Amino acid sequence: MRLSVSFLATLTFAAGLCAQTPDADAALLRHLYDAALTDSPVYGHLGELVSKFPGRLSGSKNLAGAVQWAKTVLEKQGVDRLELQPVMVPHWERGAQESVHAFLADGDLPLTALALGGSVPTPAGGLTAPVVELHSLDALKTTDVKGKIVFFNRPMDPRAVNPGEAYGGAGDQRNKGPGEAAKYGAVGVLTRSLTHALDDVPHTGNTSYVAGVTRIPAAALSTVAANRLSAALKSDPTLKVGMEIHSRWFDPAPSHNVIGEIRGSEHPEIIILVGGHLDSWDVTPGAHDDGSGVVQSIEVLRLLQAVGYKPRHTIRCVLFVSEENSTNGGKEYARIAGEKKEKHLLALESDNGGYQPIGFQLGNTAGDAHPRAARWRALLEPYRLNVFEAGTGGADVEPLMALGSTVGEIIPESQRYFDYHHTTIDTMDKVNPRELQLGAAAMAALVYLFDQHGL
Amino acid sequence: MRLSVSFLATLTFAAGLCAQTPDADAALLRHLYDAALTDSPVYGHLGELVSKFPGRLSGSKNLAGAVQWAKTVLEKQGVDRLELQPVMVPHWERGAQESVHAFLADGDLPLTALALGGSVPTPAGGLTAPVVELHSLDALKTTDVKGKIVFFNRPMDPRAVNPGEAYGGAGDQRNKGPGEAAKYGAVGVLTRSLTHALDDVPHTGNTSYVAGVTRIPAAALSTVAANRLSAALKSDPTLKVGMEIHSRWFDPAPSHNVIGEIRGSEHPEIIILVGGHLDSWDVTPGAHDDGSGVVQSIEVLRLLQAVGYKPRHTIRCVLFVSEENSTNGGKEYARIAGEKKEKHLLALESDNGGYQPIGFQLGNTAGDAHPRAARWRALLEPYRLNVFEAGTGGADVEPLMALGSTVGEIIPESQRYFDYHHTTIDTMDKVNPRELQLGAAAMAALVYLFDQHGL
Numbered sequence: 070m071r072l073s074v075s076f077l078a079t080l081t082f083a084a085g086l087c088a089q090t091p092d093a094d095a096a097l098l099r100h101l102y103d104a105a106l107t108d109s110p111v112y113g114h115l116g117e118l119v120s121k122f123p124g125r126l127s128g129s130k131n132l133a134g135a136v137q138w139a140k141t142v143l144e145k146q147g148v149d150r151l152e153l154q155p156v157m158v159p160h161w162e163r164g165a166q167e168s169v170h171a172f173l174a175d176g177d178l179p180l181t182a183l184a185l186g187g188s189v190p191t192p193a194g195g196l197t198a199p200v201v202e203l204h205s206l207d208a209l210k211t212t213d214v215k216g217k218i219v220f221f222n223r224p225m226d227p228r229a230v231n232p233g234e235a236y237g238g239a240g241d242q243r244n245k246g247p248g249e250a251a252k253y254g255a256v257g258v259l260t261r262s263l264t265h266a267l268d269d270v271p272h273t274g275n276t277s278y279v280a281g282v283t284r285i286p287a288a289a290l291s292t293v294a295a296n297r298l299s300a301a302l303k304s305d306p307t308l309k310v311g312m313e314i315h316s317r318w319f320d321p322a323p324s325h326n327v328i329g330e331i332r333g334s335e336h337p338e339i340i341i342l343v344g345g346h347l348d349s350w351d352v353t354p355g356a357h358d359d360g361s362g363v364v365q366s367i368e369v370l371r372l373l374q375a376v377g378y379k380p381r382h383t384i385r386c387v388l389f390v391s392e393e394n395s396t397n398g399g400k401e402y403a404r405i406a407g408e409k410k411e412k413h414l415l416a417l418e419s420d421n422g423g424y425q426p427i428g429f430q431l432g433n434t435a436g437d438a439h440p441r442a443a444r445w446r447a448l449l450e451p452y453r454l455n456v457f458e459a460g461t462g463g464a465d466v467e468p469l470m471a472l473g474s475t476v477g478e479i480i481p482e483s484q485r486y487f488d489y490h491h492t493t494i495d496t497m498d499k500v501n502p503r504e505l506q507l508g509a510a511a512m513a514a515l516v517y518l519f520d521q522h523g524l
Numbered sequence: 525m526r527l528s529v530s531f532l533a534t535l536t537f538a539a540g541l542c543a544q545t546p547d548a549d550a551a552l553l554r555h556l557y558d559a560a561l562t563d564s565p566v567y568g569h570l571g572e573l574v575s576k577f578p579g580r581l582s583g584s585k586n587l588a589g590a591v592q593w594a595k596t597v598l599e600k601q602g603v604d605r606l607e608l609q610p611v612m613v614p615h616w617e618r619g620a621q622e623s624v625h626a627f628l629a630d631g632d633l634p635l636t637a638l639a640l641g642g643s644v645p646t647p648a649g650g651l652t653a654p655v656v657e658l659h660s661l662d663a664l665k666t667t668d669v670k671g672k673i674v675f676f677n678r679p680m681d682p683r684a685v686n687p688g689e690a691y692g693g694a695g696d697q698r699n700k701g702p703g704e705a706a707k708y709g710a711v712g713v714l715t716r717s718l719t720h721a722l723d724d725v726p727h728t729g730n731t732s733y734v735a736g737v738t739r740i741p742a743a744a745l746s747t748v749a750a751n752r753l754s755a756a757l758k759s760d761p762t763l764k765v766g767m768e769i770h771s772r773w774f775d776p777a778p779s780h781n782v783i784g785e786i787r788g789s790e791h792p793e794i795i796i797l798v799g800g801h802l803d804s805w806d807v808t809p810g811a812h813d814d815g816s817g818v819v820q821s822i823e824v825l826r827l828l829q830a831v832g833y834k835p836r837h838t839i840r841c842v843l844f845v846s847e848e849n850s851t852n853g854g855k856e857y858a859r860i861a862g863e864k865k866e867k868h869l870l871a872l873e874s875d876n877g878g879y880q881p882i883g884f885q886l887g888n889t890a891g892d893a894h895p896r897a898a899r900w901r902a903l904l905e906p907y908r909l910n911v912f913e914a915g916t917g918g919a920d921v922e923p924l925m926a927l928g929s930t931v932g933e934i935i936p937e938s939q940r941y942f943d944y945h946h947t948t949i950d951t952m953d954k955v956n957p958r959e960l961q962l963g964a965a966a967m968a969a970l971v972y973l974f975d976q977h978g979l
Contacts, residue, residue: 106682227561230907230962265958425937427882427908452685453882455910482880482937484958503720503939507685 094448094521098514100376102452105368105510112502114142114364115423119354119497126186126351127391128160128322135347136325139363139388143329146371148386150332153325156401158391160322161187163351164315167288169259171301172197172309178301180294181269184314185243185260185276185287186350186394195313196286198256202302206241206249215254218310220302221246222261222295225487232487233421236263247287248279257312258287261295266488269293273350274491275394286314326398330385331370333520339382341516342416342474343369346392346465353495357486361423361505362463363388365479368509369516380520382414389465392420399465406472413474415519417512418463424481425504426511428456431477433524438475441524448518454511456480475524479512549903549976553969555831557907560823560965567957569597569819570878574809574952581641581806582846583615583777590802591780594818594843598784601826603841605787608780611856613846615777616642618806619770622743624714626756627652627764633756635749636724638807639769640698640715640731640742641849650768651741653711657757661696661704670709673765675757676701677716677750680942687942688876691718702742703734712767713742716750721943724748728805729946730849741769781853785840786825788975794837796971797871797929798824801847801920808950812941816878816960817918818843820934823964824971835975837869844920847875854920861927868929870974872967873918879936880959881966883911886932888979893930896979903973909966911935930979934967 105111122135136153143151169182201214204223221242225235240263247258262272271291278284290298301308327347333339345362349355366386373380389398406413417429428449431438436459443457461467462476470476481504489495560566577590591608598606624637656669659678676697680690695718702713717727726746733739745753756763782802788794800817804810821841828835844853861868872884883904886893891914898912916922917931925931936959944950 102685103683106685227958228558230557230561232958425939427910453911455882456908484880484956484962488956501939501943503682503687507939 091448094518097376097378097517098448101372101513101517102510104372104375105506105513106503109368109506111364111368111509112505114367115356115360115500115505116497118360118363119356123354124351125347125349125355127158127324127348127394128319129351132324132348132390136327136390139327139347142367143327143386146367147374148329148331148370150330152328154328154402154405156324156326156390156398157321158324158397159395160319161394162317162319164317167314169288169290169310169312171298172311173301174305178297180298181271181291182259182288182294183271183273183352184316185247185289186273187276188247188287188314188316189284190316191286191312191314195311196257197309197311199307200302200310202299206245209249209253214250217255218257218259218312219246219250219255220259220298222299224261225263225265227265232265232483235265236487239263243274243276243289245277247276247285248282251282251285252279255285257285260287260289262289262292264292264487264490267292270492270494272491273352286312288312288314324390326390326402327388328385329370330383331373331380333382334379335381337383338412340385340411340413341382341519342385342387342413342466343512343516344387344389344465345419346389346398348390348393350393350491352493353491354497356495356497356500357422358490358495359392359420361500361508362419365419365423365505365509365512369513372509372513373517378517382520384516392465396464399468403468403472406469413469413472414523415477415516416462416466416469416474417477417479417515418466419479419508419512420463421478421483422481422486423500423505423508424483424486426454426479426481426508428454428458428480429477429515430458430460430480431475432459432461432470433475434470434473438524445518449514452511452514479508481508546903549973552831552833552972553903556827556968556972557965559827559830560961560968561958564823564961566819566823566960566964569822570811570815570955570960571952573818574811574815578809579806580802580804580810582613582779582803582849583774584806587779587803587845591782591845594782594802597822598782598841601822602829603784603786603825605785607783609783609857609860611779611781611845611853612776613779613852614850615774616849617772617774619772622769624743624745624765624767626753627766628756629760633752635753636726636746637714637743637749638726638728639771640702640744641728641805642731643702643742643769643771644739645771646741646767646769650766651712652764652766654762655757655765657754661700664704664708669705672710673712673714673767674701674705674710675714675753677754679716680718680720682720687720687938690720691942694718698729698731698744700732702731702740703737706737706740707734710740712740715742715744717744717747719747719942719945722747725947725949727946728807741767743767743769779845781845781857782843783840784825785838786828786835788837789834790836792838793867795840795866795868796837796974797840797842797868797921798967798971799842799844799920800874801844801853803845803848805848805946807948808946809952811950811952811955812877813945813950814847814875816955816963817874820874820878820960820964820967824968827964827968833972837975839971847920851919854923858923858927861924868924868927869978870932870971871917871921871924871929872932872934872970873921874934874963874967875918876933876938877936877941878955878960878963879938879941881909881934881936881963883909883913883935884932884970885913885915885935886930887914887916887925888930889925889928893979900973904969907966907969934963936963
């Protein structure tokens with residue numbers, strides 16, 4: 070309390086500043102951080118979202134609940150305009166819990182698994198077939214997989230310092246493995262979970278099929294289960310695996326991006342966007358992915374208001390739907406923005422977890438976004454923001470680059486992100502309140518700098 | 525396995541390099557990181573240390589066990605010289621569990637507490653007295669504390685982005701509060717635990733007394749207990765608190781710094797030191813503080829050997845004792861180094877937790893250590909090492925600066941460090957294997973650069 074009072078006193082002063090000198094910029098950033106780190110509602114918001122609406126998958130009741138929750142939070146916080154933007158989203162459900170077993174000479178070996186998102190079900194009664202372990206999609210060309218279950222078991226490369234890079238490097242097995250394996254006559258696919266963690270927690274995630282090719286059921290094995298199956302196959306290459314998946318596809322469902330904005334005082338027609346995605350996989354509370362991005366984006370609006378800052382451009386918070394299994398929210402937002410010829414100065418996403426931020430990746434069609442933003446390094450270094458990298462924003466804002474926007478994404482420290490990603494254990498206790506707050510503050514700082522100085 | 529084999533193949537090549545060009549430097553750093561991130565024993569070592577020897581306080585059996593354990597690990601790993609350097613350390617024991625209660629009109633309010641390290645016991649049967657809440661040592665000058673228990677309740681400043689700064693800013697209450705309060709006639713001290721976390725876990729830590737002034741008992745309250753006591757005092761400023769502490773001081777005890785080194789090929793007489801401290805508070809497994817620093821320092825030697833690097837200078841791993849309650853290990857090491865006129869090129873410590881490293885703090889008597897080391901920024905940035913700050917190393921290596929060494933400390937991301945610091949919950953599960961590995965790799969990288977190029 071004592072801290073907050075003196076803090077409010079300094080704000081009264083700050084609000085009167087025309088923050089265009091480096092000193093005034095530095096003072097405003099300090100105020101944003103002070104507001105973010107004292108009495109912030111952001112961690113409480115995350116707790117509400119993940120406890121009331123876990124498993125916010127497209128088409129689910131909980132996604133609909135999360136949409137209404139986000140609208141209410143923005144409303145109460147106070148915005149100049151609030152919109153629920155209609156988006157059609159896919160509707161896939163897992164159904165009863167899947168099961169995977171290896172049949173060994175001395176009994177069944179249960180293998181902890183989760184159906185991949187979008188997987189077709191196994192035939193009634195399940196599917197039993199021999200298994201072939203592969204480490205790349207290319208290996209399909211030289212291996213007889215006909216009638217077999219293909220087991221893609223290439224781990225994420227531990228040598229990559231950035232786990233996102235390792236995730237991308239192993240992701241083709243999950244993203245395209247089932248579609249590609251089906252082309253060669255495989256009857257099912259198992260993939261090693263995309264994580265560095267060695268545990269019995271399976272990681273789901275989206276998969277895809279190839280048009281015109283029979284769709285085959287696919288599940289991710291925990292890394293422990295993948296190691297067990299691999300060891301069992303070394304003992305008995307002829308062993309069979311049984312898998313049961315009870316998933317179902319429904320008709321596309323109506324949903325909504327949630328949009329709240331503070332109107333700009335000088336150029337209300339020019340938008341600075343901050344956003345994350347409301348949906349999550351069905352099995353997870355989605356605290357890091359992407360509850361954190363949602364509450365941080367809401368918090369950016371609050372922080373600017375809390376310090377009494379009057380933005381020159383319109384600051385828009387967009388909470389996208391269906392990032393996980395269609396990116397329809399991002400696509401529809403960009404389609405409408407294009408149709409309306411809306412101009413976005415910056416579209417900044419948070420979708421890499423609520424960990425301590427270390428910087429930003431940024432991209433624009435000119436290719437000079439990240440070096441230009443790096444001119445603010447001296448202002449941002451006191452907040453441990455030292456990284457300015459090239460990128461194309463997150464999946465939801467990426468389409469806005471083609472419309473002339475600079476796009477970006479906050480870079481959090483991420484060694485732990487893929488330990489929990491798309492699992493039942495992406496829970497509230499994995500998020501540190503201060504790290505979450507620092508992420509929101511970092512986003513607000515970049516938004517402020519773009520608002521004052523452009524790119 | 526597949527990765528390791530190809531990795532070993534590239535090492536064979538690397539070992540032959542004379543790594544003095546920027547390209548060769550980059551290649552060597554890459555090899556160090558590859559070795560650190562694949563099949564590293566460092567997390568397993570940490571597990572052994574904290575499970576076999578938790579509560580490694582000076583004078584304890586478990587510190588003696590940890591000394592022998594570290595010696596054995598270094599021996600098995602292979603070093604050119606191994607030494608147990610005698611150090612006398614203080615010997616304080618907590619005794620039976622302490623208890624603190626507020627006596628309210630409607631019953632007792634138990635307050636979760638831990639005696640501060642070095643506290644004298646309460647009189648037999650405990651101590652009961654009225655309480656006065658203060659927020660600074662200065663307030664002692666203007667408050668009547670005679671016959672009372674002083675309750676220092678100033679929180680760590682949440683606005684500091686670096687929690688170490690907030691810890692330092694609030695630390696006088698624990699470090700000096702009991703000694704200062706005693707000067708003014710207080711009979712006991714309670715301090716708010718030094719953490720941003722709001723929970724019921726008390727944090728111990730060292731306190732001190734003033735020579736010639738009666739020593740009074742002192743305990744840290746959990747932040748929840750501190751808030752409860754503060755609220756209770758608002759309702760009833762006359763309430764009394766009872767406290768019982770059963771601690772005991774013993775004669776100083778013999779212990780040992782553990783030293784293992786790889787002899788330099790060109791300048792064996794010049795030393796590059798890496799280190800952490802073996803001791804921990806009595807109540808904690810000490811996984812982050814400083815089990816991590818211990819196993820990382822051991823790992824630095826292994827990494828240099830694993831990539832086949834022949835250091836020009838002697839690389840010495842020093843595992844200090846009694847950092848927590850005397851820094852006698854660091855002082856004795858420096859005293860002997862001074863006596864022997866040993867020259868240290870760099871003394872690098874890890875004592876801020878096993879989190880992902882973001883850079884280094886460095887100091888030397890010329891004051892130019894951190895800008896000079898920053899010339900390696902381009903080599904280190906690929907590993908997310910972007911911070912080069914002024915500092916004086918950790919507590920154990922700091923005395924070496926006066927002897928001409930550059931001293932330093934790895935800077936890990938640290939928002940979570942003080943959530944667990946000096947508590948029962950500084951456990952293995954709080955340490956992420958990859959973060960721990962990255963810390964060791966970062967230390968090895970800086971050691972390599974100093975070895976090749978000096979400062």
